[in-house]
Amino acid sequence: MTASRVNIAPGGLPASADGAVIVPLHQDHPNASGLATSAQKYAWHSLSREEPPKRDAKERQADFREIYQLFDLETVKAQAARCIQCAMPFCRLGCPLSSRIPEWLALVAEGRFLEAAEISQETSSMPEICARVCPQERLCEGACLLLERAEPVPIGAIEKFINEFAFEHGGATAARVMPNGKSVAVVGSGPAGISCADALAKLGYAVTVFEAKPRAGGLLVNGIPSFKLQKEVVDRRLDLLMRRGIIFRHHTTIGQDLPLAKLLEEYDAVFLGRGAQHARKLDVPGGNLKGSCLALDFLIAQNLGPASNYPSVPIEGRQVVVLGGGDTAMDCLRTAIRGGARKATCVYRRNETHLPASHREYRNALEEGAEFLFMATPLELVGNPQGEVTQIRLARTEFGEPDAQGLRQPHAVPGSDFFIPAEVVLVAFGLDPTPFPDSPEWLDIQVNELGGVAVDENQMTSVPKVFAGGAQVNGANLVVYAVRDGYRAAAGIHRYLSGKA
Ligand SMILES: Cc1cc2nc3c(=O)[nH]c(=O)nc-3n(C[C@H](O)[C@H](O)[C@H](O)COP(=O)(O)OP(=O)(O)OC[C@H]3O[C@@H](n4cnc5c(N)ncnc54)[C@H](O)[C@@H]3O)c2cc1C
Known part of the structure; x- marks a missing residue:
């Protein structure tokens, strides 16, 4: 230390x-x-x-x-x-x-x-x-x-x-507490929304959670595969929250099925925990060929099945290439292996030392048979006459001189191109905060430099009564930071509604 x-x-x-x-x-x-x-x-x-x-x-x-x-x-x-x-x-x-x-x-x-x-x-x-x-x-x-x-x-x-x-042994319970007469709407049922809802319910607030998807849990159920976190574990936790009196309304997208204004009218405060599910795309020629897919879409289809309405990508017997080196990339490799992929290869532009994924998940992926190609970056997806991807053209990378922050960014080495076979390409380049619905009522909410919702020290946005937290504010990050924000927002909402803010 x-x-x-x-x-x-x-x-x-x-x-x-x-x-x-x-x-x-x-x-x-x-x-x-x-x-x-x-x-x-x-x-x-x-x-x-x-x-x-x-x-x-x-x-x-x-x-x-x-x-x-x-x-x-x-x-x-x-x-x-x-x-x-x-x-x-x-x-x-x-x-x-x-x-x-x-x-x-x-x-x-x-x-x-x-x-x-x-x-x-x-x-x-x-x-x-x-x-x-x-x-x-x-x-x-x-x-x-x-x-x-x-x-x-x-x-x-x-x-x-x-x-x-x-x-x-009966040590995980959820007692209801005396209602305090106030109500809060929580938008999004990921770890940020769940934690905010739980903390508020413990203080006597009547809490309703609005969730766009058919199932609550956010990325805990949609994104993170079951081999890391079984769905029953999340369901068991959600069940406790319901027993605490929290109401869940699935299939309800705020800004589409219900306007934000309606929540502001009916509830004493609103918490936004809409996450960061806006995937960065692969911007190279051939990027739209059949077989190329965003990593999160692939995982949602695998996790939720046909109910997700996301097209499933056939994996069995195919050569799968995952682009990117974070936790999402590790999850894609391991999901592809379980789906019967002939080979699952990760292509990452830096070396093993710089891999952003957790070491534990990297080791697990290696044990399960994933392969890694470090110091390489995609230049083009190459397809057959049917428009299906068959190969990726890659370039070797090397680290440049330190930039203003002292970081040595990797760049493609001219003339180092080479091809590897790929029948499925999963793009795991990161996720940005979920954009606002296309409606003028959201325009008063200021955004921060990450493109997320700007909040003050109480997690309150520029619109009074509206609070926010989790990946919606900080961009893609760990579950534990979303939980922390949910708690902070609940404390901020409580201070605000009890006139102490
Ligand atoms: C593949 C993958 C693997 C990961 N693995 C790990 C890991 O191992 N460890 C870790 O700590 N973190 C991991 N993470 C990150 C973690 O999942 C996120 O940090 C966390 O889920 C963010 O929580 P959140 O509540 O802010 O948002 P989310 O979990 O994204 O939840 C947001 C919810 O809001 C809903 N929503 C959005 N808009 C609306 C609307 N207008 N109306 C109603 N509902 C709406 C969404 O449907 C979603 O359910 C992983 C992420 C991914 C993608």
């Missing part, structure tokens, strides 16, 4: 990225036994990090079920005891939700799983989902102090265990 990664709040205590003070374990939670015993504190000396059991790659290729299994009881306790309970919990700083990780790890080490889950649920509306999809190596585990000497505590796998334990 380098000093530059730690924020210090007034008073010298460490702070999260938002400046919130992080209080050491023993001051925070009276139920946890406080500082670890010396035996526990040095457990990491004698015990290495273990990963949760993972299904064999050959077996994984044949289905879409999640690939990781749960730790057993003894392993989860032993792994949690590897936490040294440092006075300054850097893992909390690494978590965008400031999850009280050392506290629940101390309880897990003592076998007090339900109490541990209760604490983990306090800072997240979906800890069992974040535990599955967060790239912990870049967040909590990447900040674990143990990293200086050993492997970090497997925080994500332990959090998954305790929350699954809670679901199985």
Whole structure:
């Protein structure tokens, strides 16, 4: 851990990225036994990090079920005891939700799983989902102090265990609270919308979530494949929200089926969590040939089936090339392999070190048989007389001189062209904030430099009563940042409606 990664709040205590003070374990939670015993504190000396059991790659290729299994009881306790309970919990700083990780790890080490889950649920509306999809190596585990000497505590796998334990043993509940007489409309049912709705419902607001698609969950169900996050896990969470009293209206696009003005008339506040699902296109000759498809469209068709109304792309026996190196690209490769692709190759213009995808997902893709072609960029898609793509013309790339920000951008090497076979090309070049519906009522909402919705420190937009968060504001990012924004917006809405803003 380098000093530059730690924020210090007034008073010298460490702070999260938002400046919130992080209080050491023993001051925070009276139920946890406080500082670890010396035996526990040095457990990491004698015990290495273990990963949760993972299904064999050959077996994984044949289905879409999640690939990781749960730790057993003894392993989860032993792994949690590897936490040294440092006075300054850097893992909390690494978590965008400031999850009280050392506290629940101390309880897990003592076998007090339900109490541990209760604490983990306090800072997240979906800890069992974040535990599955967060790239912990870049967040909590990447900040674990143990990293200086050993492997970090497997925080994500332990959090998954305790929350699954809670679901199985009645520790994941959703009580209704006394209505406070006010109502909020939430537009979009992705992690931002869900978290905002959940936090508001807990404060007594009557919340209705409007979702354009036939199924709630946003990219948790449409985009992220089941081998990372099974749909039942999302449905189980949505079911809890409904039991809390939140109403979901599917098949309802705000700005098309219902105007925004109607929501502003009928509700005390509106939250926009419309996501970032505007895909960047492949701008080369032949880019529109049959067989070329945007990665998200491909994944939505695979995830939702015919109900999605997205055309499915035949994969079986074909050579699939995925362009791009992010998480979406890894998901496409692994989906193509499960769909029976003859070969699934990723083409990325930088090298392995610069791959933006999580290392864990890159490793999983390699294990399952994906191939990688680094330092190459597409110049043209070549087709047959039927207009179907058959090859890609690529150029080798090399890094240029550092630009004003010190970054060395890759560029095509003149004369280095070569061809590779491709019958399906999936374009995973990134996603921008979902544009506003084509209606003048949205024009008063100001946009930011990312093309997303501009918000203030309360997540309020330039239009009073209208709040926003998640990928709709920040552009494509992680689930955990959408959850954080949903919470921030709920707090902002509560302050606004109780006259405290
Ligand atoms: C393929 C893929 C894989 C990913 N993998 C990971 C991962 O492993 N880990 C991770 O942390 N993140 C991952 N992400 C990113 C993550 O899914 C997003 O950051 C997150 O879903 C953003 O949440 P959100 O609520 O802002 O938006 P979304 O999840 O996009 O939800 C927005 C919702 O709003 C609805 N909507 C839009 N317009 C309207 C309207 N006018 N009226 C009504 N409803 C509307 C949409 O239908 C959608 O359901 C992945 C993304 C993709 C595409």
